[in-house]
Amino acid sequence: MIHNGRFAALVLDENGRVTQWSGGATRLFGRAADKALGHDICDLLFLGARRDTITQALDGCASGSGWSGVLSAACADGRVHEVRFELEPLSMPGPWGTVMVTAADTRAPRPTRADFEAGERLALLNEVSSRIGATLDPRQAAEDFIDVAVPRLADTASVSVIEGLLRDEAYPDHGADGSVRVRRLAFRLDVRHTPEHDWAKTFPDNELVVYGPGHPAIRCMSTGVPVTYGAAELGAEEVSRISGVLGDSAADVLCSASYLAAPLTARGTVIGFITMTRNPERAPFDAHDETLAADLAARAAICIDNARLYSKEHRITQAFQQNLAPRRLTVPPGLDLAHRYLPASAMTVGGDWYDVFPLPGDRIGLVIGDAMGHGAVAAGGMGQLRAAVRALAGFDLTPDEVLRQLDRMADDMHSIQCATCLYAVIDLRTHTCAISRAGHPPPILVGADGAAVVLDLPSGLALGLGDPEFAGDFTTTEFAMPPGATLAFYTDGLVESREQDIDTGIATLRTSLTEPHESLEAACAAIVDALPQQYDDVALLLTRIPASD
Incomplete structure (x- = not known):
């Protein structure tokens, strides 16, 4: 920010470690930013008793007091x-950071007010990036931006985004007359000048506004560069609307504002x-402010757009979750059933799935699977596999043939990179069960004796891997499943975590299934409730042929 080799600006945390290091600091002290960031300022520049002086100065800053003084420091020419x-x-x-530091070689003229403002603006840019980059809500990102901008840079600030983009539309066309519909995400005014309830009525958050092609905000969107302007370009209609709420005194301020x-x-x-306003008692915006505003807007735009895209992804995955993720199953006659599905977080839906459906001849089909990944892609793959299993089951195929056909279909499903299935x-x-496995964790059978x-x-092999050497290598195994026996299907999220490997998790689940419970539902609830920490999607399906009375 400061280009003279005798001035520097840097930022420290509460412990005196460097968090920001300007080009001026590199020129004055001879250390590149990567050699300074994270280091104690005393280790970099000072020795002996001067360390105590800086420590006391930091203590003073922690209590709200500044400090200034002349100290001997190692500089770029190798001298002190x-x-x-x-x-x-x-x-x-x-x-x-918490402390702004400016430094000037005493052989040079003392830094001017502009020098100190430049250092503050360096901190402002980094503060905007840090604050709004921490949220995934577009409106919160906009509010965080204007909290930084007002009153430090402007007396008012607002953030507006093209309305169609917030509705997940492709980039919308402008109106036939060149007008643009935008949604004001946030607005802030320095309440030292105007009561909050007044401006809230004039500029409500989330208001839909149409700007004509001649408005300066639309001009800056068309040219891609910031513009400064006066009340004449704001328009008499806009000034009249605002003064109608805030009073005639507001019109006087608006007409002389920048x-x-x-x-x-x-x-x-x-x-x-973004739009910003300065009242008449402050210096009007100039070319330097335009440059700073362009930098601020660029950083804000990326964060707001990231939040917008995340919100869009979240809405898509929620739709998948509501329509595809296992919630309710129709229990076929002759079978007891209990199940649970827990996504890794409330914000995502994953690829875990299961299904139960009747088949001809007093038979019942059961399937459980895990499509790799999270979000819309994994959920889409899960939905395709579930539909495919139902379709294939209607052809009265053996379990291994169902998996063989699924594997061929998975090769053509772009949403599936890899999926396990049982x-x-x-x-x-006959009280028997025929089963085939495609890379999925093995089921557990609990006899009527516990x-x-x-x-x-x-x-x-897992579905979709496309390995010709093992393609179609699936086997059907048949075993007795007498009344009162319980068959447990599950996904790896239930048995594998950072704290335990999958074999230990399966052994723990096996032990849990031997414990007495009043019902399958109670057993299912107890197993899921005992999860120490969930890192992945979890699916659990328990089935039992009821014991005859």
């Missing part, structure tokens, strides 16, 4: 020079704009 340091606590501390608009450009696309057919007449065993089944 007398350098004047000024330490001031930041008005809005955070991860970006205005600045800057485009919000993310990934090469203009998504909206498909079984329970015969209610003894549990992990079924030793050929593992098969």
Whole structure:
């Protein structure tokens, strides 16, 4: 920010470690930013008793007091020079730092007010990036931006985004007359000048506004560069509307205020704009402010657009979750059933799934699977596999043939990179179960006497891997499933975590299934409730042929 080799600006945290290091600091002290960031300022520049002086200065800043003085410091020419340091606590501390430091070689003229303002603006840019980059809500990101901008840079600030983009539309066309519909995400005014309830009525958050092609904000969107302007370009209609709420005194302020608009450009696309105003008692916006506004808007745009895209992804995955994720199953006659599905977080839906459906001849099909990943892609793959299993089951295929056909279909499903699956057919007449496995964790069978065993089944290869050497390598295994026996299907999220490997998790689940419970539902609830920490999606399906009275 400061290009003279004798002035520097840097930011420290509460412990005196460097969090920001300007080009001026590199030129004055001879250390590149990567050699300074994270290091104690005393280790970098001072020795002996001067360390105590800086420590006391930091303590003073922590209590809200600044400090200035001349200290000997190692400089870029390899010599020790007398350098004047000024330490001031930041008005809005955070991860970006808590103390602003300016330094000037005493051989040079003392830094001007503009020099100190440049250092503060360096901190402002980093503060904007740190604050709004921490949220995934577009409106919260907009509010965080204007909390930084007002009153430090402007007396009012607002953030507006093209309305169609907030509704997940493709980039919307402008009106036939060149007008643009935007949604004001946030607005802030320095309440030292106007009561909050007044401006809230004039500029309500989330208001839909149509700007004509001649408005400076639309001009900045068209050109891609910030513009400064006066009340004449604001328009008499806009001034009249505002003064109608705030009174005639507001019109006087508006007519002599300074205005600045800057485009919000993310990934090469203009998504909206920011506007800022300075009252007459402050210096009007100038070319330097335009440059700063462009930098601020660029950082804000990326964060707001990231939040917008995340919100869009979240809405898509929620739709998948509501329509595809297992919630309710129709229990076929002759079978007891209990199940649970827990996504890794409330914000995502994953690829875990299961299904139960009747088949001809008093048989019941059961399937459980896990499509790799989270979010819309994994959920889409899960939905395709579930529909495919139902369709294939209608052809009365054996379990291994169902998996073989699924594997071929998965090769053509772009949403599926890899998926495990377990498909079984329970015969209610013969009390047997035929089952085949495609890389999925093995099922557990609990006898009517309470003894549990992990079924030793050929593992098969996960679906969609496309390995010709093992393509179609699936086997059907048949075993007795007498009334009162319980069959447990599950996904790896239930048995594998950072704290335990999958074998230990399966052994723990096996032990849990041997414990007495009043019902399958109670057993299912107890197993899920005992999860120490959930890192992945979890699916659990328990089935039982009821014991005859």
